[in-house]
Amino acid sequence: xxxxxxxxxxxxxxxxxxxxxxxxxxxxxxxxxxxxxxxxxxxxxxxxxxxxxxxxxxxxxxxxxxxxxxxxxxxxxxxxxxxxxxxxxxxxxxxxxxxxxxxxxxxxxxxxxxxxxxxxxxxxxxxxxxxxxxxxxxxxxxxxxxxxxxxxxxxxxxxxxxxxxxxxxxxxxxxxxxxxxxxxxxxxxxxxxxxxxxxxxxxxxxxxxxxxxxxxxxxxxxxxxxxxxxxxxxxxxxxxxxxxxxxxxxxxxxxxxxxxxxxxxxxxxxxxxxxxxxxxxxxxxxxxxxxxxxxxxxxxxxxxxxxxxxxxxxxxxxxxxxxxxxxxxxxxxxxxxxxxxxxxxxxxxxxxxxxxxxxxxxxxxxxxxxxxxxxxxxx
Numbered sequence: 001x002x003x004x005x006x007x008x009x010x011x012x013x014x015x016x017x018x019x020x021x022x023x024x025x026x027x028x029x030x031x032x033x034x035x036x037x038x039x040x041x042x043x044x045x046x047x048x049x050x051x052x053x054x055x056x057x058x059x060x061x062x063x064x065x066x067x068x069x070x071x072x073x074x075x076x077x078x079x080x081x082x083x084x085x086x087x088x089x090x091x092x093x094x095x096x097x098x099x100x101x102x103x104x105x106x107x108x109x110x111x112x113x114x115x116x117x118x119x120x121x122x123x124x125x126x127x128x129x130x131x132x133x134x135x136x137x138x139x140x141x142x143x144x145x146x147x148x149x150x151x152x153x154x155x156x157x158x159x160x161x162x163x164x165x166x167x168x169x170x171x172x173x174x175x176x177x178x179x180x181x182x183x184x185x186x187x188x189x190x191x192x193x194x195x196x197x198x199x200x201x202x203x204x205x206x207x208x209x210x211x212x213x214x215x216x217x218x219x220x221x222x223x224x225x226x227x228x229x230x231x232x233x234x235x236x237x238x239x240x241x242x243x244x245x246x247x248x249x250x251x252x253x254x255x256x257x258x259x260x261x262x263x264x265x266x267x268x269x270x271x272x273x274x275x276x277x278x279x280x281x282x283x284x285x286x287x288x289x290x291x292x293x294x295x296x297x298x299x300x301x302x303x304x305x306x307x308x309x310x311x312x313x314x315x316x317x318x319x320x321x322x323x324x325x326x327x328x329x330x331x332x333x334x335x336x337x338x339x340x341x342x343x344x345x346x347x348x349x350x351x352x353x354x355x356x357x358x359x360x361x362x363x364x365x366x367x368x369x370x371x372x373x374x375x376x377x378x379x
Contacts, residue, residue: 003046012053012170015046019054020063023074030076034064052136053167060139060171062086089117089341090138092131093149093178096123099285100311100330104178107334108147115342117144124151131164145174145341147334174344178337180222181355188344190337190356194223197326197360198230198280201308204324204362205278206238209371210306214246214268214276216286218255224282227310231280246276261286265293269305277371278306284313284325291319302369312363322365329358 003014019040028034035043040051055072058064066072089112095101109119120141122134131151138146148168150159159165160182168175169187177189198215205213215231217224228249235242248264255261261281269275281287287309294305301307301321309316309325316323336356344352 003044010170011046012050012057015040015044015050015054016057018044019058023063028074030074032074033070034072034074036071049163053170056136056139056167057170057172060142060173062142065142066140086142086144087117088120088141088143089338090120090122090141090143090146091148092122092124092134092138092146094124094151096121100313100328103330104334107331107336108338109334111335111338112342117342132162132167135164135167139171143173145176145345146171147176147178147337147341149178150180174341176337176341176344178333181357186353188340188353188355190333190340190358192223192328192333192358192360194226195230195233197310197328198227198282199234200230200360200362201227201280201310201326202231202234203238204364205280205306205308205368206234206240208278208306208368210276210278211240212243212246212274212276212278213240214248214279215282216248216261216264216279216290217282218252219249220251221282224249227282245271245274259289261289262293265290266297269293269297269299276305278308278368281307281309284309284311284316284323287323287325288315288319291321302367306368308362308368316363317365321367324365324367325363326360327363328360333358 003011003018023034037048037051037055040046040055041048044051055064059066059072062075064072065075089108091105091108093101093104096105105119105121112119120138120143122138124131124134131148135148146168150164159180175187177187177191179191181189181191202213202215213231213235215228217228219225228247232242246268248267250258250260250264265279268279279287279290281290287307290307291301294301294307299305307323309323311328311330312325316325336358340354340356
C-alpha cells in the first residue's frame with residue numbers, strides 16, 4: 001500500500017483509501033486507538049500535513065474520533081451510523097459575540113433549530129487567529145454541515161491559496177461561506193455587496209450637496225477595502241476629483257489598538273477650511289469614534305460635518321444624533337446562509353454551488369446635512 005506520486009488524485013485522498021483498507025485488514029474494533037500522525041507518516045512515507053488532512057476528513061466522516069490529549073480512535077460501524085444522525089451544524093466566524101454578529105448568529109440558529117439541528121460555534125476573535133486550528137477542532141464534533149466566514153483582516157495572501165481553503169474544499173459535508181464572494185471557486189456563499197454599499201453611501205452624500213467627502217477605512221480588511229472602492233467609484237462617476245488628504249487608512253493591528261478612527265478624524269479636521277464637509281466611515285464603530293473627535297474640535301454634527309456609517313448597528317439609531325448608515329442585513333445574512341446549507345443537506349446532490357449577493361440600502365437619519373445652497377452657488 002503506497003502513495004503514487006504520478007496520480008492526479010491528491011495524496012491525502014490516496015492515503016485515505018489506504019488507511020481505510022488498513023483498518024479492515026488489521027480488523028480494527030470500535031474505540032480501538034489508531035496510530036499517531038507521526039506513525040502513519042513513517043509507515044506510508046508521507047508528510048504529517050498529508051496525514052493530518054486525511055485524518056481530519058476521516059473524523060468528519062465519522063470513521064475515527066479524537067480525544068484531546070489522548071489520541072485518535074476507530075469509531076466502528078455503530079458510531080458511524082450515529083454520526084449520520086448527529087444533527088449538528090457548525091459555524092465559524094470572527095467576533096461572533098460582538099457588534100453585529102450576534103444578529104447573524106441568531107439568524108443561523110433560528111433556521112436550523114426549526115429543522116431539528118443544534119449549533120456548534122467557534123469564535124475567531126477579532127480576526128487575527130489562523131482559521132485552520134478552529135476548523136480542525138470543529139470537524140472533531142462530527143458536524144453535518146458548516147457555515148464559515150474567513151478572517152478578513154491582516155491577510156498576507158488570497159484566502160483561496162491557504163491550507164484552510166484547501167481543507168474546506170476537500171470536505172464531504174456541505175459548506176456555505178458567509179460574508180465573502182469567490183470567483184470561479186466552485187463554492188456556495190452568501191454575502192453583502194460591500195462595494196455597492198460604499199458606492200451608495202458616498203452617492204448619498206453627493207446627492208445631498210457634498211463634494212469634499214472623506215473616507216476612513218482599514219487598509220487590510222476585505223470588506224473595508226471593497227467599501228473604499230465603492231467610495232472611489234462614486235467620486236469618479238460624479239466627476240469629483242480625488243483628494244488624497246481625505247482618504248485615511250491604517251492596517252488592522254494598528255486600527256484595533258490605537259483608536260485610529262478618532263485620530264484620523266482629528267487629522268481631517270486639522271485641514272481647516274479645506275476639511276471635509278462629510279466623512280464616510282467604513283463601519284459604525286469607527287463613526288462613533290469620529291463623533292467624539294468632531295465634538296472635541298468644537299464642531300457640530302451634521303451642521304459642520306456630516307457623517308455616514310456602515311452596518312446599521314444597534315446603537316446607530318440610539319445616539320443623540322442618530323447615525324445615517326448603510327444597512328447590513330445581519331439577521332437575513334445568517335438566515336439565508338443556514339437555509340442554503342440545509343438545502344444542500346436535503347438535496348440528492350450536494351455539489352452544486354450557489355452564490356447569493358445581497359444589495360444594501362441606507363437607513364437615513366440625522367447625521368447628514370443637505371447643502372442645497374452650496375449646490376446652487378456652484379451651478
